[in-house]
Amino acid sequence: MKNLWLLPTWCRKAGWAVFTPCAILGLYLIFVEYYTPLEFEFYPALKANIAIIGTLIGLYMVAFSKEKIEDEFINSLRMDAMIKAIILNCVIIVLASLIIYGGWYIYTLSITQYFVLLAYIIIFRYNIHKYSCRNEE
Secondary structure, three states, X not given: XXXXXXXXXXXXXXXXXXXXXXXHHHHHHHHHHOOOOOOOOOOHHHHHHHHHHHHHHHHHHHHOEOOOOOOHHHHHHHHHHHXXXXXXXXXXXXXXXXXXXXXXXXXXXXHHHHHHHHHHHHHXXXXXXXXXXHHHX
């Protein structure tokens, strides 16, 4: 079995703990602070960097942490989920290029960096759930 560079199992919970507040901070910055400019903003880039880097690190930790039982079938589910996530991301970028213009296009492209990992996590977890339900029957 080929050895993958995966994080320990406990990193999944730590990843959710990092992802959640950073994603909330990012959404707050996009939808509240950037639309209501303040007279004085202390370190605006620092908050944005914390949101971006924290969200990506959290998603990475969730996506690439080992399962309790890591075998070749789980590796094939990982590969399948990654391929589907990349294809879905490409479709979204093409559709966004055809439909969205201006500043919202830049927002859309910046969101797609998170979408690949989110789609991978959702597809992989769905495949794991489907497999575990099939084994219980």
